[in-house]
Amino acid sequence: MKKLVLPALLALTLAACSSTxxxxxxxxxxxxxxxxxxxTAGSASGSGIAALTDPNNILSKRSVFFDFDSFVIKxxxxxxxxxxxxxxxxxxxxxxxxxxNTDERGxxxxxxxxxQKRADxxxxxxxxxxxxxxxxxSVSLGEEKPRCEDRTENCYAENRRGDMLxxxxx
Amino acid sequence: xxKTLHAFRPLHAFRLFLAGLLASxxxxxxxxxxxxxxxxxxxxxxVIIPIFENEGxxxxxxxxxxxxxxERSGLFTLIDTGPLPMPESVxxxxxxxxxxxxxxxxxxxxxxxxxxxxxxxxxxxxxxxxQELGAMSLPxxxxxxxxxxxxxxxxxxxxxxxxxxxxxxxxxYVIKSGPNFELQVADADGMNAATALRxxxxxxxxxxxPDGQRLAYVSFEQKKPIVYVHTLATGQRRVVANFKGxxxxxxxxPDGxxxxxxxxxxxxxxxxxxxxxxxxxxxxxQSSGIDTEPFWGADGHIYFTSDRGGSPQIYRIxxxxxxxxxxxxxxxxxxxxxxxxxxxxxxxxxRNAGRFQVAVQDVATRQTTILTDSARDESPSFAPNGRMILxxxxxxxxxxxxxxxTDGRIRQRLTVQAADVREPAWGPQIR
Numbered sequence: 305m306k307k308l309v310l311p312a313l314l315a316l317t318l319a320a321c322s323s324t325x326x327x328x329x330x331x332x333x334x335x336x337x338x339x340x341x342x343x344t345a346g347s348a349s350g351s352g353i354a355a356l357t358d359p360n361n362i363l364s365k366r367s368v369f370f371d372f373d374s375f376v377i378k379x380x381x382x383x384x385x386x387x388x389x390x391x392x393x394x395x396x397x398x399x400x401x402x403x404x405n406t407d408e409r410g411x412x413x414x415x416x417x418x419x420q421k422r423a424d425x426x427x428x429x430x431x432x433x434x435x436x437x438x439x440x441x442s443v444s445l446g447e448e449k450p451r452c453e454d455r456t457e458n459c460y461a462e463n464r465r466g467d468m469l470x471x472x473x474x
Numbered sequence: 475x476x477k478t479l480h481a482f483r484p485l486h487a488f489r490l491f492l493a494g495l496l497a498s499x500x501x502x503x504x505x506x507x508x509x510x511x512x513x514x515x516x517x518x519x520x521v522i523i524p525i526f527e528n529e530g531x532x533x534x535x536x537x538x539x540x541x542x543x544x545e546r547s548g549l550f551t552l553i554d555t556g557p558l559p560m561p562e563s564v565x566x567x568x569x570x571x572x573x574x575x576x577x578x579x580x581x582x583x584x585x586x587x588x589x590x591x592x593x594x595x596x597x598x599x600x601x602x603x604x605q606e607l608g609a610m611s612l613p614x615x616x617x618x619x620x621x622x623x624x625x626x627x628x629x630x631x632x633x634x635x636x637x638x639x640x641x642x643x644x645x646x647y648v649i650k651s652g653p654n655f656e657l658q659v660a661d662a663d664g665m666n667a668a669t670a671l672r673x674x675x676x677x678x679x680x681x682x683x684p685d686g687q688r689l690a691y692v693s694f695e696q697k698k699p700i701v702y703v704h705t706l707a708t709g710q711r712r713v714v715a716n717f718k719g720x721x722x723x724x725x726x727x728p729d730g731x732x733x734x735x736x737x738x739x740x741x742x743x744x745x746x747x748x749x750x751x752x753x754x755x756x757x758x759x760q761s762s763g764i765d766t767e768p769f770w771g772a773d774g775h776i777y778f779t780s781d782r783g784g785s786p787q788i789y790r791i792x793x794x795x796x797x798x799x800x801x802x803x804x805x806x807x808x809x810x811x812x813x814x815x816x817x818x819x820x821x822x823x824x825r826n827a828g829r830f831q832v833a834v835q836d837v838a839t840r841q842t843t844i845l846t847d848s849a850r851d852e853s854p855s856f857a858p859n860g861r862m863i864l865x866x867x868x869x870x871x872x873x874x875x876x877x878x879x880t881d882g883r884i885r886q887r888l889t890v891q892a893a894d895v896r897e898p899a900w901g902p903q904i905r
Contacts, residue, residue, distance in 0.1 A: 340659050341709030345673035345695040401697065410830065411809040411823060411852060412678050412897070413723045414779055414786055416699060417736070417743035417764040420720050424742070442738075443698035444720045448676035455871075474697040 355391075356470055362387045368426050368466045372407075375421045377429055385426065388468055389433030396436065401474045402426045403467045404444040405451075407460035412446055419444030426466040506890070507647075507664030507875070513885030514548040519634055520575055522553050526582035526594070527561040532616050536594065537582070539623025543641040543663060544630060548884030559583070562595040562609075571601040578607070580630060591615050594622055598633050607633045620665065640857040644901040645864065646670075646680040646689055647875060651893040657691060659706060662857075662900070664888055670706055681724050681733075682901040683750070689899075690714065690724035690733055690750075701735055703750060714752040725770045726750070727793070734758060734768035734776055745778060747793075759791050759798060771813035773837075777801065777820065779809045788822055802835070804842060810853060813837075814860035815902075819880060821854040821863050832865050834880050845882045852896070858903035866896045 356363050366388075368381045377385060392398060404423030406415040423442035430440055452459035523541050544550040553576045560566050562583040571579045582596035597609040610629055614622040621642065628639030641662055649656045657677045660667040671677060675694040682689060687706060692699045699722045701715035715721035719738030726733055733750055736743050745758040745765045759765055763782040770776050775790040780798070782789075785806040789798040802808035807825035814821070817837065824833040824842075829849040835842040850868040857864065857877075862884070864877045869887070873894035877886040889895065 340668035340670050340706045342669045343671050343704070343709045343711060345671060345675065345693060403697070410807070410825070411767065411779070411786075413736070413767045414764070414809050416678075416720060416722050417766045420738050420743055421764070424738075441698075441718055444738075445676075445694065445699075446678075448678065448694060469697070 356473075363391055366468045368422075368468075369461065370422055370464045370466070372460070372464065374464075375418075375425050377425060385429050386433055389430045389435050392430060392435035392439050393433075396439065398439065399471045400430070400435075400440045401469045402430075402440060402442040403449075403469065403474075404442065404446075405449060405463055405465050405467065406447050407463045408447045408450060408455075409460070410447075412448070416444045416446030416448075419446045422464070422466045426468065506667050507660055507888045507895070508890075509546060509664050510887045510889070511546060511548060511885070512887055513878075513883060515879070515883050518551045519549055520551045520553055520577050521630070521634070522555050522571055522574060522576040522579040523630075524555050524560045524579075524581070525557060526584055526596070527559040528584040528586070528592070529559065529582075531584065531586075532592075532619055534616075534619040536584075536614075536619045536623045536626065539620050539663075540580070540627045540630065543624060543627035543639075546663065546886065547631065548879065548886075549631075549635060562597055566599055568599060568601045568604050571599070577601055578630075578634060580626075582626075587613065594626075596626060596629075598630055620661065624661070624663075637861055638859045638903060640859050640862070640900075640903065643858055643903055644686065646682065646899045646901065647866075647895055648677050648680070648897040649890055649893045649895055650676075650873070657689070657704075659689075659901075670704060670709070671711075678897055679723055680897060680899045681726055682899055683726050684728060684730045684902055686902050686904045688750075690726065692722045692724070701733070703733075712752065714750065715746075715748055715755075717755075723767050725768050725776075727770050728772045732770075734770045736766045736768065745776065745791075758793075758795070761798075767810055769812050771817060772815055773813065773817035775813075777811035777813055779811065788820070802842075803840075808833075812854050812856055814856045814880075815858055816860050819856070819860060821856060821880075823851055823854065823865075832863060832878060834863065843882065845878045845880070846876075848876075851876075853898060855898055855900045857900050862900075864898045864900045866898055 355361050358364055402423040404419035406419045427440045427442040450463045452462040523537055525537050541552050545552055553574050560581040562581050566579050566581050580598050584592040584594055591613050594614050595611045598607040600607050612622055624642035627641040631639035643662045644659055646659050655673045655677045656669045657671040658667050658669050673695050678692045680689050680691040688703055690703045699720045701721045701724045702711050703714050704711045715735050717737050717739035723736040724733045732747050735746055737746050743764045743766045745768050746755050747758050748755045761782040765780045767779040768776050774793050776793050777790045779786050780789050786809050788802040788808050788811045789800050791798045805824050808822055810823045812821045820835040820837050823830050830851050831844050832846045832851045832854050833842055833844045848867045852866045854863050854865040862877045862879050867876050873896045875888040875895050875898045
C-alpha cells in the first residue's frame with residue numbers, strides 16, 4: 305500500500321505549494337490600491353492500483369448513470385456498485401471520492417446541489433453494502449465537468465452520473 | 475496595456491469593438507471584453523461633451539472615456555461639436571447648445587499643477603432651463619484618464635438621470651478557453667481586464683466583498699468544490715469553507731464580516747453562515763430538500779433557492795434567523811435570486827416554456843417581468859445603481875455576457891474572442 309499513499313501525499317504537497325504562491329508579472333487594474341495579482345491554481349492527481357485500472361476488471365468502471373431528474377441507481381448499475389463496495393470492505397485503508405454530475409441545463413449552483421444528491425445516493429448504496437462512512441466522501445461537480453459537450457439527449461445522459469475515485473486519483 | 479488601444483481612433487461605432495479585438499490579439503490570454511450595444515432607451519438625452527481645454531497635453535483622452543460611458547449606458551446621444559474645447563471658466567452659449575439639438579453641455583479644463591498632475595474642472599449646464607447643474611474638480615495624474623473619465627461620466631449620469639452612475643465600478647467573470655479557466659476582473663466598460671486566478675479546473679460563483687477588494691468564489695482545483703476568499707491586489711487566497719462534501723455559493727454579508735455558503739457536511743445542500751476568515755460556521759436554515767444560492771440582501775434577508783416545495787423556487791429568511799417565506803410563485807423553476815442594492819428589485823432566472831430567462835420582481839408589489847427572450851440565461855447580477863442587470867447567456871453555442879436594463883429596453887452584449895465568458899458579478903460602488 306505504500307506504493308499508493310506516497311504519490312497521493314506527494315500530489316497533495318505539490319498542490320499545497322503551487323496554490324499559495326502568487327506569480328510575478330501582476331497586472332494593475334486601478335490605482336486605488338486595487339490591482340490584480342495573477343495566481344495559478346494547483347491540482348491534485350495520482351495513480352491507482354492495477355485492479356482498479358485493468359480494463360478487464362469491473363473495478364476499472366467507475367460511472368453510475370442516472371435518468372433525467374432522477375436520483376435512483378438503475379438496476380444495470382447494481383453489479384458495479386456492489387463490486388466497489390466489496391473492494392472498499394476488503395481494503396479498509398482505501399478511501400473514495402464520489403463525484404456527482406448533472407447535465408448543463410439550468411443554474412450552475414442548483415445543478416451542483418442536484419449532483420450532490422446523486423453522489424449521496426451512490427455513497428449510501430456503498431454504505432448499505434458494507435463500506436464505512438469514513439471511507440467515502442461524496443461531492444458534486446454539478447454541470448462543470450461534462451464528459452460530453454454536445455447539446456444532445458445522449459450527451460446529457462452521459463453527463464448525469466456519479467463517478468467513483470479512489471485514494472491517489474483525486 | 476490600454477495605451478496601444480488609444481493610438482487608434484477609428485469611427486466611434488467601431489472603437490469598442492476594435493479595442494477588444496486589438497487587445498485580444500496583442501494580449502493573448504488577457505483577452506479583452508468588447509461591448510456591443512444592442513438596444514437603447516426609448517428617448518435618449520442629447521448632450522454635448524466637448525474636448526476639455528488642455529486635454530491635448532494628456533497621452534490619452536479623458537472625454538473619450540466620458541462619451542463612451544454615456545453612449546454605452548443607452549440613455550444618452552452624444553452630439554459632436556468638433557475639436558474646439560469649451561473651457562470651464564467661460565459660461566457656455568446655451569442658445570448655441572440648444573441650436574445643436576442638445577439638452578445639456580459639459581464644459582471643462584485641465585489646469586496644470588506644480589507636481590505634474592492636472593486639476594480637472596468641469597461644469598454641467600441644462601441648456602433649456604439655462605442653469606448650471608453642478609461643478610466638480612478632480613486632481614489627476616496623466617495616466618489616470620480612464621478612472622477620471624468614469625468619475626466624470628458618473629457625475630453627468632447622476633445629475634441628468636437622478637440615479638448614481640456605475641461607470642467607475644468593476645466586474646468579475648470567468649473565461650473558459652479550451653481546458654483553461656480564468657477568473658478575471660475588468661472595469662465595467664470591459665477595459666483593463668486582468669486575471670486573478672488561472673486554473674485547469676472550473677471556477678464558479680464569484681461574489682464581491684462590499685469593499686470591492688476581495689472576491690469569494692468556488693474553485694474545483696482540489697477535485698471538489700471549495701470556497702475561497704481572494705484578495706485581488708495581492709493575490710492572497712484563503713480557504714474559507716472546505717468541509718467534507720461540497721462547499722459552494724458564497725455571498726457576502728453587507729458588512730463584509732461573513733459569508734452565506736452552501737455546505738453538505740450534514741447531509742443535503744443547506745445554508746450556513748461562516749466568518750470571512752473561515753471561522754464560526756452556523757446553520758442558517760433547515761429543510762428536507764435542497765437549499766442553495768443564498769444572496770445576502772441589504773434588506774437583512776437572505777434570498778435563496780429551495781426545492782422544499784417540490785420544484786426549485788425562491789424563498790427568503792431573515793439573516794438573524796426565522797421562518798422561510800416563499801417569494802416566487804409563477805412557473806416551476808425559479809432560481810439564482812439577486813436583490814438590488816436598494817432592496818426594491820429581485821432579479822432571478824425563470825424557466826419559461828423550456829427557456830431560462832432573466833426575470834425581475836418588484837419586491838413590494840410582487841409584480842414579475844421577464845426581461846429577455848434568450849434561452850440559456852444564468853447568474854444575474856445588478857449594477858450598483860440597480861438600473862442594469864448583467865447576466866451570462868449564450869449565442870451560437872458560445873458563452874457571452876449580456877446586460878439588460880430593468881425596464882428591458884437597454885441591451886448590451888459583452889464578448890471575448892474565441893472563448894466562453896460566464897459567471898459575471900458586478901462589483902460594488904466604491905466612493
